[in-house]
Amino acid sequence: MNANLYALFASRFPKDRAACCIETADGALYSWDDVERASARIANLLASLGLPPAARIAVQVEKSAEALILYLATIRAGYVYLPLNTAYRAAEIDYFIDNAAPSVVVCAPENFGWTSQIAFKHGTAHVFTLGEARNGSLLARATPQSDHFETVQSQPDDLAAILYTSGTTGRSKGAMLSHRNLSSNALTLQKFWHWKTGDVLLHALPLFHVHGLFVACHGALLNGSKTIFLARFDAAEVIRHLPRATVFMGVPTFYVRLLADRAFTREACRTIRLFVSGSAPLLVDTFDGFTKRTGHVILERYGMSETTMLTSNPYTGERRGGTVGMPLPEVDARVVDALGQRCTSGEIGAIEVKGPNVFHGYWQMPEKTAEEFTADGFFRTGDVGRFDTDGYLSIVGRSKDLIITGGYNVYPKEIESVLDEMTGVQESAVIGVPHCDFGEAVTAVIVCRADAALSEATIIAELKARIANFKVPKRIYFVADLPRNTMGKVQKNVLREKFRDA
Ligand code: AMP
Numbered sequence: 001m002n003a004n005l006y007a008l009f010a011s012r013f014p015k016d017r018a019a020c021c022i023e024t025a026d027g028a029l030y031s032w033d034d035v036e037r038a039s040a041r042i043a044n045l046l047a048s049l050g051l052p053p054a055a056r057i058a059v060q061v062e063k064s065a066e067a068l069i070l071y072l073a074t075i076r077a078g079y080v081y082l083p084l085n086t087a088y089r090a091a092e093i094d095y096f097i098d099n100a101a102p103s104v105v106v107c108a109p110e111n112f113g114w115t116s117q118i119a120f121k122h123g124t125a126h127v128f129t130l131g132e133a134r135n136g137s138l139l140a141r142a143t144p145q146s147d148h149f150e151t152v153q154s155q156p157d158d159l160a161a162i163l164y165t166s167g168t169t170g171r172s173k174g175a176m177l178s179h180r181n182l183s184s185n186a187l188t189l190q191k192f193w194h195w196k197t198g199d200v201l202l203h204a205l206p207l208f209h210v211h212g213l214f215v216a217c218h219g220a221l222l223n224g225s226k227t228i229f230l231a232r233f234d235a236a237e238v239i240r241h242l243p244r245a246t247v248f249m250g251v252p253t254f255y256v257r258l259l260a261d262r263a264f265t266r267e268a269c270r271t272i273r274l275f276v277s278g279s280a281p282l283l284v285d286t287f288d289g290f291t292k293r294t295g296h297v298i299l300e301r302y303g304m305s306e307t308t309m310l311t312s313n314p315y316t317g318e319r320r321g322g323t324v325g326m327p328l329p330e331v332d333a334r335v336v337d338a339l340g341q342r343c344t345s346g347e348i349g350a351i352e353v354k355g356p357n358v359f360h361g362y363w364q365m366p367e368k369t370a371e372e373f374t375a376d377g378f379f380r381t382g383d384v385g386r387f388d389t390d391g392y393l394s395i396v397g398r399s400k401d402l403i404i405t406g407g408y409n410v411y412p413k414e415i416e417s418v419l420d421e422m423t424g425v426q427e428s429a430v431i432g433v434p435h436c437d438f439g440e441a442v443t444a445v446i447v448c449r450a451d452a453a454l455s456e457a458t459i460i461a462e463l464k465a466r467i468a469n470f471k472v473p474k475r476i477y478f479v480a481d482l483p484r485n486t487m488g489k490v491q492k493n494v495l496r497e498k499f500r501d502a
Contacts, residue, residue, distance in 0.1 A: 004154035005179045006076040008186075010036070014224040022065045024229050025237065030065050032224075035072065040149035041142040042073035048145070049126055051079065051103045054159055058102035058124075060084040060093065060115070062132045063207045063231050066139065068217060070106065070130065071207070075179075078152030079103075081161045082174075083208035087486060090114050096164060097122045100174055100363060104128065109136050132231065156180035162363050163210060163305040174363030175306040184356040185308040186218035188328050193274060193299070194315050195223040195247075202245035204233040204254065209487055210305050211279050216249045235261045239268050249276040251488035255286050259293060269294045274315075276301060278324075280488040281395060281413075283420060283427065287321035300324055302395060304381060306359045311393050322417075323392040324385075331355040332378075335387055340374065345389045348396055348411060352378035384411065401492055403432030405440050408470045412492075415473065418466055419444060422459065424452030429482050430473065431495050433502065443502070444473040445495050447482060454478075475502060 013021075017033035024030075030038075046057065057074045059082065061067050074081040082100055084093065086108075097105065097118055107115040109129040116127040129136035154160075160182055162174040189195075201220040205212030220227045228241050233250070235257045242248065255277060258264045269275075275290070278301045290298050302324035303309035310333055313325035327333040334342055335349040343349040358379050361369035372380050384396045396413045403410040412430035419428040426447045432440035448454050456476040463472045483494040 002151065002153050003156040003158070003179045003183070004075065004078070004151050005160055005183050005186075006039075006072055007151050007154075008183050009072070009218075009221040010151065012222050012224050020226045022068070022227050022229050024065055025231060025241075028065065030069075035069060037147035038066070038069045038142075039073040039076055040147050041145040042070055042138065043077040043149040043151075044145035045138075045142045046073065046077045046079060046104065047149075049104070053078070054080055055103035056080045056082045056100050056162060057104045057106065058082040058084060058097060058100060059106045059130075060086060060088065060111070060208075061106060061108050061130045062086060063212075063229070064130070064132050064134070065229055066130055066134055067207055068229075070138065071213065071217075075160055076149060076151045078154055078158070080159045083161075083163065083213060085208050085486065086206070090118065094118050094122075095171070097124060100162060106130050106138055108132075154179050157360070159360070165305050173365060173368060176360045176363055177308070178360055181308065181357050181359060182214060182218065184330065185214070185328075186222050188330060188357075189215065189219055189309060189312075190222050192312060192315060192328060193219070193247075193276070195219055195225065196273075197224075199223055199225040199247055199273075200245045201225055201227045201247045201249075202230070202238065202241050203227050203249075204230045204238055205249060205251070206232075206486060209279070210303065210308055211249065211251065211487065214308055215276075215278070215301075215303070219247070233257070235264065239263050242268050243271050246271055247274045247276075248272055249278075251279045252277055252282040252286060253280075253484065253488035255282065255290055255298065259286065259289055264293065266294050269296055272296065274299060278302060278309075280484075280490070282321070284321040284417075285420060302383075302393070304383075306379065307353055307355075307381070308357045310353050310355075310357075310381075313392075320392050323388070323394045325393065326391050327353075327393075328355075331357065333393065334378065335385055335393075343386065345387050345391075348384060348386045350399060351381045351383045351385045351393070351395075353381055354378045401431070403430070403440050403442055405432065405435070405442055405470060406438040410442055410471050415442065415444065415463070415467065415471055418463065419446065419459070422454075422462060424449050424454045425459075427482060429490050429492060429495055431492050431499065433496060433500050435474070441474040442471060443499055444476045445482065445499070446476060446478055447480065448478060475499075477502070 013032045021032045022030040104126045105119040106128045109131045128138035130138045160179045161177045164172045275298045297319045301312040311324045313319040332354040396411045415430045429445045435441035483491040
């Protein structure tokens, strides 16, 4: 059997190949047949270039149906897809191209000058362009190619993609994912989230990340479901398209923004059967507010570039706010203490995972890879969490965010939860900043609600009444917004830098 991920998708395409696979916001329709033939043309182009086996195809382009088709073509042709965040600038692209040594780079037409300069300097032989308006040299070169392509035979462990981690500490690392990693997770999620005939996915996530590219697109492709493709998230656009969709996936920020829009009502969501959240913690406030407004209970899941999806709240059982649910079928997840012993329920520790979805290591970093796996083959996620007695996992933070103050461990999430419950607090981030006495001083950064009158002194007094003294922030700072990356994650490194000398 061919383990190529595209072969799996193609085996699930609907019988009616003229049915719609992708609809874009500007009304363009791509049938399953169109996707098959367009990906064949690009696969033929790639195959004609005489690339080495497992060649990397690095792609930094705006979201479009053609960008998704390029991904499918790469997989089909047996090459390795390497998506890059569209926010990256020259210095970052230089690092990725140097590190991954791609044979082909595809960039936005307006970035061709500087990108090709970097690519050619590092020995990349081919640089193509692909624009949002179906323009650029990639499609021009692919158009004369045959629209038939025999999908390459792949082995389960052959690489399909490399995803660079966001690299908030140290350099970004390339997580190597195989065809088996991706197909096993896609099949698991299709079943676990009850994908059905007639489902329509409304897609507003970026395509360079595990959430938008794998979790969302793979689900629809595997299910033979139509996707309504929005170039970017815009609350009004999402609300406009929701009534024609049944599944929506987002980062927590999407849900916060939808709730901030009065047009987001129960009526607007009447056709939806599943709202999924992930990539960053969903505040309980947002989770509850969403149910109150729409009657829907958001399903929160947890995963990462290195592993794709690991845990999920149940589809039919109770979805618990503030938790990321239970390990998915085939995923083994454990929480361990500093000695590597399993924690009992309620106890906080490091989250380690194993399963067919767990990646093959970091590209060109064997030592780093070895460090991140235990002797019995579990991957150290770097996340800290706890299982409750019913088996629901809560993420408490990243191990690198742990604050050690005067020898005590402080988990930021615990204090953030208390702060977020206070009247007048919209959201908070707790960080450690260097302190001559304590090593690190617990510091809170708070966004207040519009009408709130909060002071540093009142917040500290309230915290003192509720949590141990060593956990109480030494200082509280008020800001208008927390810095977030495109996936909605709070950039604590930015906050640590900003308040380090405070
Ligand atoms: P990335 O590789 O960019 O997807 O980032 C993965 C990281 O995002 C994980 O290691 C977690 O720290 C975080 N993450 C993903 N999903 C959740 C979630 N539902 N709740 C809290 N953190 C999450």
